[in-house]
Amino acid sequence: MIAQKFEYTAPKSLDEALHLLASGAKPLAGGMSLIPMMKLRLAAPEHLVDLRTIKDLNYIREAGGQLHIGATASHYEIESSALLRQKCPLLTETAAAIGDVQVRNMGTIGGSVAHADPAADYPAALQALEAKFVLNGAKSERTVSAADFFVDAFTTTLEPGEILREVIVPIDDARTGTSYQKMVQPASGFAIVGVAVRVRQNARKVSFARIGVTGLSNHAYRATAAEKALEGKTPSANDIQNAAALVAQGVDANSDLHASADYRKHLAAVHAARAIKSAISRIT
Template sequence: MIPANFEYHRAGSIDEVLTFLARYGGNAKILSGGHSLIPALKLRLNQPSILVDIARLAELRYIRQDGQHIAIGAASTHKDIATSALLAQHLSMMPQAAGMIGDPQVRNVGTIGGSIAHADPAADWPGVLLAADAEIVLQSTGGKRTLAAQDFFLGFFTTALAEGELVTEIRIPIPAAGTKSTYQKFSQPASRFAIVGCAAVVQVSNGTCSHVRVAFNGVSDSCFRDGNVEKALEGKAATAENIAAAAAQAAQGVSILSDHYAAEDYRKHLAQVFAKRALSAVAG
């Protein structure tokens, strides 16, 4: 497995990256962690004429509070997120999810920006970002635009990222007091990708659930917010009975994947099981 010939450039700035993308268009690929791109190169599923390495761009690697948001640079590694005290304080499902990704080698090198740009349906970040009401900042030589996560993830390995654009930042609103979050996953034991992953965010005040956000990855050909589960628990008392009833609505009306890891019926069952675990962790 030998890749086709390509030029390699280590970018020194965001502006330099955007210049390469504008110049080469679809013939340029961004190299960050490389865990998805490099195998595709070896199999010649991707044959770019130029690789632009952004892994060492300090201006894309940060986790900081920005007003009422937490801003995460796209080149922040999974380990950066797993060890972030700021995220642990405000949105604990982010470090929790990061710690479940791959193995130490993957977590030390892989980046959140690369993961969401690839949009693997079994990747962890897409579902987590949907539940977090995150926004994705995209930049090109023409300027910046910001998309809600639900508008960024479009389908099977498909996003709203246009030619010439780079994911530069993920912005997450700081949840209100009383909000808890979690990410629960049934993972493929070798790759640690999600067969079913469920992210949940719930605010509980005086025993009542509000701002319920539940999202899945690994279940369908793209991540999705589960409105049926959310509606079933929104405004309800945080009781075991209400949580079980809400979880039973998981993955209703969704086209569910079936493969050698899990058949459709089993995946749907797992979605309900892990929705219950997630909701119990944040509202039980």
């Protein structure tokens, strides 16, 4: 398992990194996907720019009524953040469900989101949270919504030379409940399917529902039909089942060694129902 020869730079500042990336280098964060691909020689970047040495990419903070998470915040840092646990528990719950301890210590939110593995956990939560991603190039900065960011398997709207610098998520009030439910692929720890739910109730009526689904198709998406089926209702067990049944509707489901398309669709509905129930039960 020996990678091809490559150059490696560990810049101290974001500007320096963006300058190198503009000339064709590839960014390295936790290395949880890139390094194995390089060892198998499925990827052979000539130049790696390590983002972990840039101090001001690693933060989790509240500002302007929103939560800002730097690209190199590790899954463990997110999972154990007191601020996030209080103000965005969906993200800590999702981070805690990723892979195993070693992966959570090394992997970063920016790396995971930018890699856009169709079975990654974060994208489901970030879709449900309607997260925004700040993307920086050497001479540019733009903000893209999660809904627009994920294009296809391993494909995003990131342009060559751009990095995902920051993830922005909202702070919900106490009438909001969230839950992430996942079926684990036992070898990789990725999601066979994962469903993130965020619901708000007003006088027991669902005033707002957001459902993100990962693992089922080529990229994570929001199950808007299921959301609409919940909104305006004081959902009975039946209503929840019916809404959950809509999450996989019309989706061209993935099929592989670990789960057929039919089974994945079925699991998506099961986990959606479980996540909706759990999210509602968490509303204080």
